[in-house]
Amino acid sequence: MVTKRYPTSVEVARLAGVSQSAVSRTFTPGASVSARTRDKVLAAAETLGFQPSLIPRIMLTDRSGLVALVVGGLENAFYARVVQSFAARLREAGNQIVLVPVDSDYTLDAVAARLAQYRVDAIVSALAVLSQDAAETLSASRIPVVSFNTPVTAARVGSVGSDNALGGRQAAALLHDRGVRHPAFIAGPADSPASAERLAGFRDGLRAAGLPEPRVAGSAYTYEGGAEAAMRIRADAPVDGVFCANDLCALGAIDALRRVGRRVPDEVRVIGYDDIPAAGWGGYDLTSFDQDVPALVEAALAMIARMSGPESALGERVLIPPRLIERGSTRA
Amino acid sequence: MVTKRYPTSVEVARLAGVSQSAVSRTFTPGASVSARTRDKVLAAAETLGFQPSLIPRIMLTDRSGLVALVVGGLENAFYARVVQSFAARLREAGNQIVLVPVDSDYTLDAVAARLAQYRVDAIVSALAVLSQDAAETLSASRIPVVSFNTPVTAARVGSVGSDNALGGRQAAALLHDRGVRHPAFIAGPADSPASAERLAGFRDGLRAAGLPEPRVAGSAYTYEGGAEAAMRIRADAPVDGVFCANDLCALGAIDALRRVGRRVPDEVRVIGYDDIPAAGWGGYDLTSFDQDVPALVEAALAMIARMSGPESALGERVLIPPRLIERGSTRA
DNA sequence: TTGAAAGCGATACCAA
DNA sequence: TTGGTATCGCTTTCAA
Numbered sequence: 001m002v003t004k005r006y007p008t009s010v011e012v013a014r015l016a017g018v019s020q021s022a023v024s025r026t027f028t029p030g031a032s033v034s035a036r037t038r039d040k041v042l043a044a045a046e047t048l049g050f051q052p053s054l055i056p057r058i059m060l061t062d063r064s065g066l067v068a069l070v071v072g073g074l075e076n077a078f079y080a081r082v083v084q085s086f087a088a089r090l091r092e093a094g095n096q097i098v099l100v101p102v103d104s105d106y107t108l109d110a111v112a113a114r115l116a117q118y119r120v121d122a123i124v125s126a127l128a129v130l131s132q133d134a135a136e137t138l139s140a141s142r143i144p145v146v147s148f149n150t151p152v153t154a155a156r157v158g159s160v161g162s163d164n165a166l167g168g169r170q171a172a173a174l175l176h177d178r179g180v181r182h183p184a185f186i187a188g189p190a191d192s193p194a195s196a197e198r199l200a201g202f203r204d205g206l207r208a209a210g211l212p213e214p215r216v217a218g219s220a221y222t223y224e225g226g227a228e229a230a231m232r233i234r235a236d237a238p239v240d241g242v243f244c245a246n247d248l249c250a251l252g253a254i255d256a257l258r259r260v261g262r263r264v265p266d267e268v269r270v271i272g273y274d275d276i277p278a279a280g281w282g283g284y285d286l287t288s289f290d291q292d293v294p295a296l297v298e299a300a301l302a303m304i305a306r307m308s309g310p311e312s313a314l315g316e317r318v319l320i321p322p323r324l325i326e327r328g329s330t331r332a
Numbered sequence: 333m334v335t336k337r338y339p340t341s342v343e344v345a346r347l348a349g350v351s352q353s354a355v356s357r358t359f360t361p362g363a364s365v366s367a368r369t370r371d372k373v374l375a376a377a378e379t380l381g382f383q384p385s386l387i388p389r390i391m392l393t394d395r396s397g398l399v400a401l402v403v404g405g406l407e408n409a410f411y412a413r414v415v416q417s418f419a420a421r422l423r424e425a426g427n428q429i430v431l432v433p434v435d436s437d438y439t440l441d442a443v444a445a446r447l448a449q450y451r452v453d454a455i456v457s458a459l460a461v462l463s464q465d466a467a468e469t470l471s472a473s474r475i476p477v478v479s480f481n482t483p484v485t486a487a488r489v490g491s492v493g494s495d496n497a498l499g500g501r502q503a504a505a506l507l508h509d510r511g512v513r514h515p516a517f518i519a520g521p522a523d524s525p526a527s528a529e530r531l532a533g534f535r536d537g538l539r540a541a542g543l544p545e546p547r548v549a550g551s552a553y554t555y556e557g558g559a560e561a562a563m564r565i566r567a568d569a570p571v572d573g574v575f576c577a578n579d580l581c582a583l584g585a586i587d588a589l590r591r592v593g594r595r596v597p598d599e600v601r602v603i604g605y606d607d608i609p610a611a612g613w614g615g616y617d618l619t620s621f622d623q624d625v626p627a628l629v630e631a632a633l634a635m636i637a638r639m640s641g642p643e644s645a646l647g648e649r650v651l652i653p654p655r656l657i658e659r660g661s662t663r664a
Numbered sequence: 665t666t667g668a669a670a671g672c673g674a675t676a677c678c679a680a
Numbered sequence: 681t682t683g684g685t686a687t688c689g690c691t692t693t694c695a696a
Binding site: 005006049051052053054055056058059062064066069074075077080081083084087088096097098099100101113114116117118119140141142223251252254255256258259277278281282283284 | 337338381383384385386387388390391394396398401406407409412413415416419420428429430431432433445446448449450451472473474555583584587588590591609610613614615616
């Protein structure tokens with residue numbers, strides 16, 4: 001025999017000697033119930049351990065109060081912070097987070113369908129890379145989608161991101177100011193739009209400062225990737241300033257450079273992106289860009305609210321200016 | 333006017349010219365439908381963009397397929413890994429994760445009620461500290477609860493954790509072996525059971541090795557906390573070996589010690605716990621304990637399965653032996 | 665203020 | 681293989 005798990009409003013009503021409707025009203029803020037009835041109901045509910053189910057309400061309203069957060073790579077502290085920030089704001093709004101960690105785009109199709117079946121109210125993709133195909137799959141679910149740091153064009157899909165080009169330009173200006181003559185860029189995955197935008201801005205800034213084209217090496221947005229890329233760049237040419245697509249890469253690069261005897265920042269200046277906690281740690285003291293996660297999250301939620309209305313905002317994009325956090329890794 | 337968000341099986345049935353039951357069967361694996369009917373249904377479903385709702389099924393079965401994961405401090409890479417590991421296994425089982433980041437115990441009461449209303453199938457608490465009160469709140473929800481790294485006693489609440497005492501003993505043995513004479517322990521928060529157990533084991537091990545009682549300083553399981561604690565210990569006495577309650581503390585301690593000119597590992601050996609990625613980074617090369625997250629997760633899921641049955645396992649506890657990962661911070 | 669009754673959108677059983 | 685119908689636990693009219 002299957003154990004009955006939850007008491008229902010009917011059982012509470014029976015115990016309290018009132019109608020089921022009375023129970024429902026007691027748990028509906030602002031409904032009209034007499035104090036006497038309410039007390040009886042609450043007493044009965046207490047005895048039975050009754051918690052009104054939210055499920056029927058979802059059925060009635062098609063709104064679940066669930067917001068899906070699709071993430072890859074929580075090991076990057078930046079995304080951990082994004083999740084925390086979302087969580088805090090969504091909780092204030094009474095929503096729950098459905099976390100969907102994803103390894104690659106491949107699993108995203110199945111995920112989108114599943115989320116639709118749960119009637120989630122919105123999907124936030126915090127994937128470093130979101131393919132156009134995947135975006136369209138999500139778009140087809142008719143659920144408002146906001147993509148973090150990946151501009152995509154599809155109906156009911158908006159995007160919010162750091163102003164990467166601006167950050168890139170600032171990085172170039174700072175390195176120039178610190179006397180760098182031979183700049184390099186350690187990129188993220190080839191298909192990462194954020195990395196591409198940071199590089200584009202970096203190039204613009206270098207050009208404006210009269211500096212040469214940067215050496216470029218790709219990595220994987222990871223510590224190890226940054227270390228390898230730094231070695232490839234170094235074998236290539238004399239480099240005295242490196243802008244990295246994110247902090248994890250930058251930390252790997254710093255360690256790799258030091259391992260082969262290059263001094264940071266004395267011989268090579270390094271800049272990262274994200275301002276993760278480790279950037280401030282003793283041995284690194286990494287100059288970086290704070291993406292302003294709270295502002296990003298705020299913008300994402302506002303966009304979702306707009307898209308949840310009858311008319312669907314299409315392809316909207318919001319950029320948040322990053323804040324340069326200067327530390328020791330760019331000392332002149 | 334409210335926009336209708338999702339097409340229903342009735343609408344699909346009408347369009348396909350079949351009964352609603354036929355639609356349901358088409359989407360029920362292993363149900364008997366003729367190929368002809370199924371094709372008509374699928375075509376209609378495709379046109380309308382129909383995805384069968386999971387909500388009615390939850391109502392019928394009281395099983396949502398939702399598992400709640402309560403976490404504090406995702407900024408600790410260890411918990412990020414725990415979440416990823418859970419996610420992977422739960423997805424295989426067809427479950428979704430409801431992520432509940434929590435700042436303190438205080439919010440946990442509201443959280444438990446909310447989760448009960450969503451009819452989540454289980455709750456996993458990966459909080460570093462779970463008070464007895466909070467455990468009882470969760471227990472009262474009648475939902476199976478598994479607590480990570482925090483032994484608690486309450487009905488339907490089990491716990492899974494690293495064998496912290498064993499780790500502590502191994503840490504003592506290793507330090508002794510490396511010639512340490514003046515040991516210290518940097519603890520987590522005063523109410524953290526994991527920290528207390530690691531310390532207890534460490535004390536046992538030191539005693540067995542004929543070493544003196546360790547100096548002890550509390551911290552907050554953070555980088556900054558570890559740095560401060562290291563300074564307090566140092567002001568106190570000559571210390572040449574430090575076992576830290578977790579890696580984050582250990583990294584902070586290493587940086588703080590080096591800042592004041594102590595050489596690690598030459599003058600002071602350091603051991604952490606968790607084996608987070610940063611432990612392997614160049615400047616640190618921190619010896620640590622791998623808690624074996626996959627095994628912990630496996631054990632937690634098995635426990636949940638047992639508790640979901642009719643009879644509720646009470647206060648069960650499973651310990652997983654940690655693996656010592658020796659690196660440069662404990663070179664003799 | 666209260667109770668009765670009609671849905672919400674699926675599943676599952678029953679006859680046909 | 682099919683279609684009709686009861687059912688899950690609520691919220692929401694509608695009368696009383």
